[in-house]
Amino acid sequence: MRRLSLRWLDRYRNLGLLVARGIPGVVFLYHGWQKMDGGVDGVGMFFKSLSIPLPDVMAYVITYGELIGGAFLIIGFLTRLSAVLFFIEMIFTTILVKVDIGLIGEQGAGAELDLTLLAAMAAVACFGPGSLSVDRNAGIEGRVQAAP
Secondary structure: OHHHHOHHHHHHHHHHHHHHHHHHHHHHHHHHHHHHHHOHHHHHHHHHHOOOOOHHHHHHHHHHHHHHHHHHHHHOOOHHHHHHHHHHHHHHHHHHHHOOOOOOOOOOOOOHHHHHHHHHHHHHHHHOOOOOOHHHHOOOOOOOOOOO
16 A cells, blocks of 8 residues: 555655746746736726736736746745735736636637646745755745644
8 A cells, every 4th residue: 555655656756846846937927028018007907807907017017927926936035925916916817807708718718727827836846946956055034944
């Protein structure tokens, strides 16, 4: 029965944390780039249609937050802070944009990506960036103690 626990995967913990923050980091970075490429003013108009306060300001905050925060996740810098901020963003995007669409939208634009990113950011915020990160190597994050 012990073999079913797959404890041997513990040796790949840091690689798993790199994947858990790196792939969402690429997704956030790319989404920020798309917003920039398509015009932040268009994002502001979309936010206005959702009755988001200060839509033009929030469009810049979200666009640059995704660009910078995505890059930070990839390299593992200020990882937990970035993960918490993205977690909050994903809560709002799910509630404000995706609730009416459902889990899987007819055009494939449902809440599934938002919820997956939300879960990944919860894991990264709770477990940290791992040793393959700027945070660990710069001393921002200490060594993780083994669970008892």
